[in-house]
Amino acid sequence: MHTFRATTMVAHDLLAGLAARHGLTLLRISMGLVFLGFGVLKFFPGVSPAENLVEATIHELTGGAVPALVPFAVALAGTAALECVIGLSLVSGWWFHRVRYLLALELAGILSPLVLLPGRLFSGPGHAPTLEGQYVLKDIVLLAAAIVLAARASTADSCTVPAVPAQRDHRAAAAPGRATAPVAAGFRTTRER
Numbered sequence: 001m002h003t004f005r006a007t008t009m010v011a012h013d014l015l016a017g018l019a020a021r022h023g024l025t026l027l028r029i030s031m032g033l034v035f036l037g038f039g040v041l042k043f044f045p046g047v048s049p050a051e052n053l054v055e056a057t058i059h060e061l062t063g064g065a066v067p068a069l070v071p072f073a074v075a076l077a078g079t080a081a082l083e084c085v086i087g088l089s090l091v092s093g094w095w096f097h098r099v100r101y102l103l104a105l106e107l108a109g110i111l112s113p114l115v116l117l118p119g120r121l122f123s124g125p126g127h128a129p130t131l132e133g134q135y136v137l138k139d140i141v142l143l144a145a146a147i148v149l150a151a152r153a154s155t156a157d158s159c160t161v162p163a164v165p166a167q168r169d170h171r172a173a174a175a176p177g178r179a180t181a182p183v184a185a186g187f188r189t190t191r192e193r
Contacts, residue, residue, distance in 0.1 A: 031145050032090025039083025053132050060116040100150045110139045
């Protein structure tokens with residue numbers, strides 16, 4: 001029984017250490033792959049399942065200027081390029097301190113159908129979300145992830161990185177310097193750029 005408890009504590013500490021060291025990097029890369037994947041799809045007309053929703057949203061956001069003044073294909077290609085730049089920055093970890101502002105702009109656009117097109121997103125039985133509504137609602141998770149990554153990038157830029165929580169095993173007592181080593185933010189620091 002005592003051995004089982006000790007084993008679970010070691011496993012817990014190992015997983016907690018891996019999460020502390022690599023969790024933000026995995027979040028950044030996976031979010032980047034999502035943006036990159038959906039961005040690439042938008043370069044090919046008729047391939048992206050969100051193309052009609054993007055068209056309606058851009059039309060509303062521009063007050064009808066798209067497609068009246070700018071062809072929709074050009075606006076869709078611009079959206080695709082923006083998503084690909086954001087995705088590449090997140091995957092590589094480079095320039096995120098600048099690209100995070102583009103990410104904020106993109107997320108405002110992604111979530112704007114909640115305000116601009118509520119009838120389209122919540123026209124299911126009893127005003128339940130449609131498939132498009134569910135598609136947009138899940139982007140709230142992307143917003144939360146972006147907030148975490150942007151806050152972490154700000155912290156890494158200012159070189160005030162929080163310390164790793166002390167481990168519960170004997171190494172923390174034997175090597176107190178290890179318990180306060182900075183956590184890798186998963187971003188290239190200003191010195192590395």
